[in-house]
Amino acid sequence: MERYDLYVNNVMEAGRLPAGACKPKGISLAIGFFDGVHLGHQEVIRQAVALAKQQGLVPAVMTFDPHPRVVLGHGSQYTTVLTPVEDKLALFAGLGVEAAYVIHFDRPFSEVTAEQFVRSLIAPIGVRTAVVGFDFKFGHRGEGNAESLQSFGDGNIQVHVVSPVFADGGKVSSTRIREKLAAGEPRDASQLIGRPYVIQGIVVHGDARGRLLGFPTANVMPEQPYVIPQNGVYAIEIDVLPKPGTTETATRYQGVLNVGVRPTFEAPGGQLKLEAHLFDYSGDLYGREIALVFHSFIRPERKFESIDQLVAQISQDAERSRELLTEQLR
Known part of the structure; x- marks a missing residue:
C-alpha cells in the first residue's frame, strides 16, 4: 500500500x-x-x-x-x-x-x-x-x-x-470502546472493534522478580501511546513478532498479563507496567517486539500480604486464563 x-x-x-x-x-x-x-x-x-x-x-x-x-x-x-x-x-x-x-x-x-x-x-x-x-x-x-x-x-x-453501525446494544464508536477498556471489559470492546484489542511493545529489562517467583514475565514497554485497559489481570494471547530484516514469522502463545503498579512490591503511585507471562515459552525476549492480544478480564490488581499468597494467586490466574482462552478460542 x-x-x-x-x-x-x-x-x-x-x-x-x-x-x-x-x-x-x-x-x-x-x-x-x-x-x-x-x-x-x-x-x-x-x-x-x-x-x-x-x-x-x-x-x-x-x-x-x-x-x-x-x-x-x-x-x-x-x-x-x-x-x-x-x-x-x-x-x-x-x-x-x-x-x-x-x-x-x-x-x-x-x-x-x-x-x-x-x-x-x-x-x-x-x-x-x-x-x-x-x-x-x-x-x-x-x-x-x-x-x-x-x-x-x-x-x-x-x-x-x-x-x-450498531452492536452490543448501542452505536459503535471509539468513545464506547475506550469506556469498555477503562472498565476492564476487553471482550465487550472486541465486539465493537470486530477483533481483539491489541497493544504492541518492546520487551525491556525489569527487576526479574517474576522469574524468582517461578513465573518469568516479559516487561512490555508500549511503542506508541496506546489506551491502556483498567489495571488488573487479563487472559491474553501474545504474538512474538519477527525480528526486523529476517524471514521469521510471528509465533503466538497464550498467557496472562498484569496491568498495574505491583502494589505488593511498590509504594502507591508507582509506574504503570505491563507484565506478561507466556505459557510454555522458554527463551530470551529482551529487545523483541511483541503484541498483547486482550481477551478477558480475570481480576483487579491488589496487594498481597505475603509472597506465598501472591504466588498462589498467580498460579490460579494462569489456570483461569488457560480455561478462558480454551473456552473462547475453540
Missing part, C-alpha cells in the same frame, strides 16, 4: 503534492480519523473499496495525525489512541486499501476552510468518490459536512454517507 504524508505548508500553501500522490485513474476515498478502525470505520472503508472496484478507481483512505481535538485543546484523553498510525495502515491494507494519505494535523491546518480543503487537497489528488461517516465534519471549526464536500467538488465528486 502506498503511503503519502501530507503537511499543510507544502500542500495547502504551496499547492504541491508528493510525487505519485495524484492518481490519474481517480480515487475512491474514505475520510476519517478512524481511531480503533472499529466496525463502523470498517463499513466506511469497505464501501469505498467496493465503489472503487465498481468504478475502476483506486481505493484509498485519508486519515489524520495527531487527533484534531488534541491540537485544538478539546480532548486531553485523545493523547492516547486505540490504533496508532502504523497500526491503522496495516488494518487499512487488510481491508483492500491501496493508498493512504496521512494528514499532519496542526494549528495551521486547523485554520483551513472546508472549501480550501476540497479545492486544494481533495480534488487535486483525483478524488471521484468520497465515503464518510454519518457524523463527518471537516474544515475550520467543523464548518464542512458531506453536503459541502460534494458542493465544493463542483460536480466531480460523488459523496456517500454511511449510516451508524
Whole structure:
C-alpha cells in the first residue's frame, strides 16, 4: 500500500503534492480519523473499496495525525489512541486499501476552510468518490459536512454517507470502546472493534522478580501511546513478532498479563507496567517486539500480604486464563 504524508505548508500553501500522490485513474476515498478502525470505520472503508472496484478507481483512505481535538485543546484523553498510525495502515491494507494519505494535523491546518480543503487537497489528488461517516465534519471549526464536500467538488465528486453501525446494544464508536477498556471489559470492546484489542511493545529489562517467583514475565514497554485497559489481570494471547530484516514469522502463545503498579512490591503511585507471562515459552525476549492480544478480564490488581499468597494467586490466574482462552478460542 502506498503511503503519502501530507503537511499543510507544502500542500495547502504551496499547492504541491508528493510525487505519485495524484492518481490519474481517480480515487475512491474514505475520510476519517478512524481511531480503533472499529466496525463502523470498517463499513466506511469497505464501501469505498467496493465503489472503487465498481468504478475502476483506486481505493484509498485519508486519515489524520495527531487527533484534531488534541491540537485544538478539546480532548486531553485523545493523547492516547486505540490504533496508532502504523497500526491503522496495516488494518487499512487488510481491508483492500491501496493508498493512504496521512494528514499532519496542526494549528495551521486547523485554520483551513472546508472549501480550501476540497479545492486544494481533495480534488487535486483525483478524488471521484468520497465515503464518510454519518457524523463527518471537516474544515475550520467543523464548518464542512458531506453536503459541502460534494458542493465544493463542483460536480466531480460523488459523496456517500454511511449510516451508524450498531452492536452490543448501542452505536459503535471509539468513545464506547475506550469506556469498555477503562472498565476492564476487553471482550465487550472486541465486539465493537470486530477483533481483539491489541497493544504492541518492546520487551525491556525489569527487576526479574517474576522469574524468582517461578513465573518469568516479559516487561512490555508500549511503542506508541496506546489506551491502556483498567489495571488488573487479563487472559491474553501474545504474538512474538519477527525480528526486523529476517524471514521469521510471528509465533503466538497464550498467557496472562498484569496491568498495574505491583502494589505488593511498590509504594502507591508507582509506574504503570505491563507484565506478561507466556505459557510454555522458554527463551530470551529482551529487545523483541511483541503484541498483547486482550481477551478477558480475570481480576483487579491488589496487594498481597505475603509472597506465598501472591504466588498462589498467580498460579490460579494462569489456570483461569488457560480455561478462558480454551473456552473462547475453540
